[in-house]
Amino acid sequence: MHAVAFSARMKPGLAPLALAFALALTTSASADAAVDTTWTQRLEAARAAMAADDVVSARRHLLALDALAGGHTGAKSALATLAARQGDRAEVLRWLDALAATGIWRPVADDTLFARWRADTAFRAVASRLAANAAPIANAVLVDSLGDPGLLAEDVAWDAAGGRYLVSSIHRGKIVALDRAGRVTDFTAPGAADVWGVYGLALDHANGLLWATTAAGPEYAGFAPGDSGRTALLAYDLRTARLKRRVELPRAPARQVLGDLTVGPDGTVYACESLGGAVHRLRRGAAAFDTLVGPGTFRSPQGCAVAADGRRLYVADYTRGVAAVDLASGAVGWLPKPYALSSGGIDGLCLTGGRLLAIQNGPTPKRVLELGLDPRGERIESWRVLEQASERLGEPNHGVVVGHDFVLIGDSGWDRVGEDGRLRVTKESRPPVLLRLRLDAGR
Numbered sequence: 001m002h003a004v005a006f007s008a009r010m011k012p013g014l015a016p017l018a019l020a021f022a023l024a025l026t027t028s029a030s031a032d033a034a035v036d037t038t039w040t041q042r043l044e045a046a047r048a049a050m051a052a053d054d055v056v057s058a059r060r061h062l063l064a065l066d067a068l069a070g071g072h073t074g075a076k077s078a079l080a081t082l083a084a085r086q087g088d089r090a091e092v093l094r095w096l097d098a099l100a101a102t103g104i105w106r107p108v109a110d111d112t113l114f115a116r117w118r119a120d121t122a123f124r125a126v127a128s129r130l131a132a133n134a135a136p137i138a139n140a141v142l143v144d145s146l147g148d149p150g151l152l153a154e155d156v157a158w159d160a161a162g163g164r165y166l167v168s169s170i171h172r173g174k175i176v177a178l179d180r181a182g183r184v185t186d187f188t189a190p191g192a193a194d195v196w197g198v199y200g201l202a203l204d205h206a207n208g209l210l211w212a213t214t215a216a217g218p219e220y221a222g223f224a225p226g227d228s229g230r231t232a233l234l235a236y237d238l239r240t241a242r243l244k245r246r247v248e249l250p251r252a253p254a255r256q257v258l259g260d261l262t263v264g265p266d267g268t269v270y271a272c273e274s275l276g277g278a279v280h281r282l283r284r285g286a287a288a289f290d291t292l293v294g295p296g297t298f299r300s301p302q303g304c305a306v307a308a309d310g311r312r313l314y315v316a317d318y319t320r321g322v323a324a325v326d327l328a329s330g331a332v333g334w335l336p337k338p339y340a341l342s343s344g345g346i347d348g349l350c351l352t353g354g355r356l357l358a359i360q361n362g363p364t365p366k367r368v369l370e371l372g373l374d375p376r377g378e379r380i381e382s383w384r385v386l387e388q389a390s391e392r393l394g395e396p397n398h399g400v401v402v403g404h405d406f407v408l409i410g411d412s413g414w415d416r417v418g419e420d421g422r423l424r425v426t427k428e429s430r431p432p433v434l435l436r437l438r439l440d441a442g443r
Helices: 005-009 017-026 038-051 055-068 073-086 089-101 112-117 121-132
Strands: 141-145 153-159 164-169 174-179 184-186 197-204 209-215 231-237 243-248 258-263 269-273 278-282 290-293 301-306 312-317 321-326 332-334 346-352 355-360 367-373 380-388 399-402 405-410 433-438
Touching: 038 055, 038 073, 055 073, 073 089, 073 112, 089 112, 089 121, 112 121, 153 399, 153 405, 164 197, 174 197, 197 269, 209 258, 231 258, 231 269, 258 301, 258 346, 269 301, 278 301, 301 355, 312 346, 321 346, 346 399, 346 405, 355 399, 380 433
Parallel strands: 153 197, 197 258, 301 346
Antiparallel strands: 141 433, 153 164, 164 174, 174 184, 197 209, 209 231, 231 243, 258 269, 269 278, 278 290, 301 312, 312 321, 321 332, 346 355, 355 367, 367 380, 399 405, 405 433
16 A cells, blocks of 8 residues: 555655654554564664664664664664764764665765765765665656546556556545556546545456455545544456445544455455554455454555465565565564665565565655565565656556566655645646556566
């Protein structure tokens, strides 16, 4: 799911790296989390130490966090900041060098925090590397525009039989279809009863269904506060667009958002509840959800994909990285990764040919990553940037594999959503687009 503003989505889409780190620190973890909570405890401890200006304790917790996560971009940035406060040149260079290796941008050359080293040759070199990280990488080509800057486009699916892309709209509360001729039509009409903003999409080809998630919130143009706390899973007939099933998550006092979802080979639907940190499962033929991963286990679960062997579910947690959930037991483990890979801020996630395609819209620059998995699918062995900071990428979110291409949403509109959750549309606002990346490019 692509953020429900800062507070609801826990995704600092436009925030600079320091703010992204601060937001991660201020998000509390459930005390009964069923998975490794040591990293979240380190986050909380580092936050408390920094608030108390206890530099020694903050550094200790940040170092532990970086080690636990196998490289944590926010921790690296914060460690560079702490080193600068202490006037420790060697540590400043160490952490800025590590940060530069992630490909993430931080404008340190003119930052007064680092003013004493502006004439330092080594500092200027690493500052140049960090600045260069913002340079565009443009490999994608335009498929077509979706026409309406007020869509707040979220997810995309490919209906091969119908020769069309299906795109969800949070703000309009509907699903639109884009055909090969570039025509955009409504697959579902807005304003349907008990349908609010439409978030994730997933096709069940075997049963001719399009699954979608919907949630009530201020991002939806027709939001009524009385619907707060409601979210549901919908199944539409792919051919007729008739609603065939609707399964609502039990209502809660706090807001809930069933966002990103995927369908397993047996027809089971997996849906992430991005605010409470749970993953819910709807087995084929079941009348209600069961919980695969309990609330509080993740801090902000986003894109998900079932492994090729059907034994695990990959889940992108926005503040940490990619986890693997054992589908038999529900046990959660984090995928080991290269130290330089910045894996926070991942929204969309697809699996194809032994690699994960990740849309990373949390840090700067926004980018599309290819994450190479080991033969068992148990660790990330390599990574490369396929696209970043290009002219129509804007704030990207989700994509779908179509043959040898990866087709994703660019200029989704999330950069125009305020902290109140409301979408701003002006005459300068650009409509969302679909972009195509050739997956074998550069291989």
